[in-house]
Amino acid sequence: MAKPTKEQKRELIMLGALRLFSTEGFYTTTIPDIAKELKMSVGNMYNYFKSKDILAKEIIKYISSYLGSELRKINDKDITSKQKIDNIVKIYFETALQKPEMIEYFLRIYLSNREVFKDGCEGMICVTDFVTEIMIFFEEGVKSGELRDQDFFSAFGLFMGYLGGMVFLHGEKVLPEKLDSYVDDISHNIYQALKADEN
Amino acid sequence: MKTKVLWIQGLACNGNAHSFLTYSKLEQFLDDFEFIYHPIIDSKFTLSDIVNNFCECEILLIEGSIADDYKRSHKSIVEIIKLYAPHVKKIVTVGTCATFGGIFKDSPYENSSGFLYLEKEKIDKFLEYEDKVISVSGCPVHPEVLVNTLYMIKDKLELPIDTFHRPKEFFSFTVHNGCTRNEYFEYKVDNHNFGEKEGCMFYDHGCQAPFTNGSCNKILWNEVNSKTRVGQPCMGCTEPEFPRINLYETKKNMGIPQYLPFGVPKRAYLTLSGVAKAFKISRLEEELF
Numbered sequence: 001m002a003k004p005t006k007e008q009k010r011e012l013i014m015l016g017a018l019r020l021f022s023t024e025g026f027y028t029t030t031i032p033d034i035a036k037e038l039k040m041s042v043g044n045m046y047n048y049f050k051s052k053d054i055l056a057k058e059i060i061k062y063i064s065s066y067l068g069s070e071l072r073k074i075n076d077k078d079i080t081s082k083q084k085i086d087n088i089v090k091i092y093f094e095t096a097l098q099k100p101e102m103i104e105y106f107l108r109i110y111l112s113n114r115e116v117f118k119d120g121c122e123g124m125i126c127v128t129d130f131v132t133e134i135m136i137f138f139e140e141g142v143k144s145g146e147l148r149d150q151d152f153f154s155a156f157g158l159f160m161g162y163l164g165g166m167v168f169l170h171g172e173k174v175l176p177e178k179l180d181s182y183v184d185d186i187s188h189n190i191y192q193a194l195k196a197d198e199n
Numbered sequence: 200m201k202t203k204v205l206w207i208q209g210l211a212c213n214g215n216a217h218s219f220l221t222y223s224k225l226e227q228f229l230d231d232f233e234f235i236y237h238p239i240i241d242s243k244f245t246l247s248d249i250v251n252n253f254c255e256c257e258i259l260l261i262e263g264s265i266a267d268d269y270k271r272s273h274k275s276i277v278e279i280i281k282l283y284a285p286h287v288k289k290i291v292t293v294g295t296c297a298t299f300g301g302i303f304k305d306s307p308y309e310n311s312s313g314f315l316y317l318e319k320e321k322i323d324k325f326l327e328y329e330d331k332v333i334s335v336s337g338c339p340v341h342p343e344v345l346v347n348t349l350y351m352i353k354d355k356l357e358l359p360i361d362t363f364h365r366p367k368e369f370f371s372f373t374v375h376n377g378c379t380r381n382e383y384f385e386y387k388v389d390n391h392n393f394g395e396k397e398g399c400m401f402y403d404h405g406c407q408a409p410f411t412n413g414s415c416n417k418i419l420w421n422e423v424n425s426k427t428r429v430g431q432p433c434m435g436c437t438e439p440e441f442p443r444i445n446l447y448e449t450k451k452n453m454g455i456p457q458y459l460p461f462g463v464p465k466r467a468y469l470t471l472s473g474v475a476k477a478f479k480i481s482r483l484e485e486e487l488f
Contacts, residue, residue: 129470139465
């Protein structure tokens with residue numbers, strides 16, 4: 001098997017760290033723990049990431065980039081905003097089920113430990129790939145007349161807060177049904193809240 | 200020898216004729232050019248002379264939009280143009296009405312348009328003269344841009360033009376180029392009040408400078424100022440769609456400006472502005488003095 005490139009190795013470290021952060025917690029996981037998990041020396045780990053905080057910021061960018069690229073595929077489709085909402089909800093829940101550590105990291109580490117991210121991840125800098133695609137989804141929906149023009153954050157909060165909340169409830173094992181069984185209802189609710197007013 | 204020039208008007212408000220009079224070296228200009236007819240400046244011929252007989256001239260200047268039924272001195276403007284167009288060396292459309300139709304394309308006259316264009320669309324009314332056309336759009340025309348174009352014609356200088364026949368020398372830049380508010384644009388600061396020196400007007404106040412071709416901030420008006428420098432948004436007056444509506448308000452769709460700086464892809468714009476917005480630059484939030 002070919003030796004992984006430096007870029008691939010970085011990705012492997014991020015994925016390993018992501019696993020440990022989501023199972024063991026961010027503060028209790030140390031760089032030596034991550035090195036051990038990946039069978040690397042601690043010294044070598046530092047060749048890739050100079051500190052745990054830097055690694056934390058790179059991971060959120062990695063997740064944002066992954067979700068952003070998935071959303072971009074949806075944005076590029078020639079379908080209605082209603083269908084796009086359905087697609088976005090599906091992909092978000094799919095990610096939460098298949099790569100739970102990604103959404104967990106976003107909700108439980110990135111949003112809950114702002115002090116780690118304050119330098120270098122100001123505002124939405126580290127999640128710009130994801131937010132940009134959401135902005136484009138909204139903007140195109142409004143331009144086509146399907147969605148109502150409103151403050152971006154009112155719409156963003158409604159959409160992402162709702163999805164994040166559902167994934168959180170799923171993680172807490174509170175939901176009586178499987179997460180993906182809520183896709184239709186949730187898509188419908190989001191569409192009802194965002195669609196243009198009828199004349 | 201003076202170059203003979205004819206200035207005729209279609210549907211116009213006289214704005215370009217007046218703007219031309221603010222040219223600071225008008226006397227020198229009149230040493231080099233002779234108006235055989237101009238709506239405001241004394242000239243050798245009357246309007247009646249001009250419309251009824253061909254009077255020798257090299258450059259035809261057209262101000263105002265053109266409608267089939269519109270007449271000057273009892274003669275159709277289309278006929279007047281056709282009397283001169285085959286014989287002159289160049290036809291210069293002066294201002295946005297003559298170039299794209301401008302505000303008078305919405306007049307009660309039917310088929311009112313610019314000389315070669317109705318907004319962005321090319322029309323065939325005078326298409327046979329297309330090779331002679333130089334468009335100097337603007338509402339009103341920038342006097343220095345018009346005069347310099349006329350000197351370039353007189354001196355037979357190379358005069359590259361853009362897709363709308365506007366001289367690249369003056370229209371390859373955006374009005375944003377040279378704007379004194381660029382620092383506020385870069386960091387997305389629009390805490391502006393009209394007439395103040397602080398703040399960029401692109402984000403909320405309707406400024407169209409980043410997507411308007413023109414030299415307003417490179418060749419200043421009356422040699423001192425420009426709209427954006429004085430605290431008014433650029434209204435995009437050199438562009439085919441002028442005038443748009445709500446000129447003092449930035450049209451946005453869920454917070455994203457409908458019109459972005461020329462050539463900047465939406466994703467690039469959103470990424471950059473997202474980064475800029477994440478930082479608060481105190482110096483740019485405060486009054487300058």
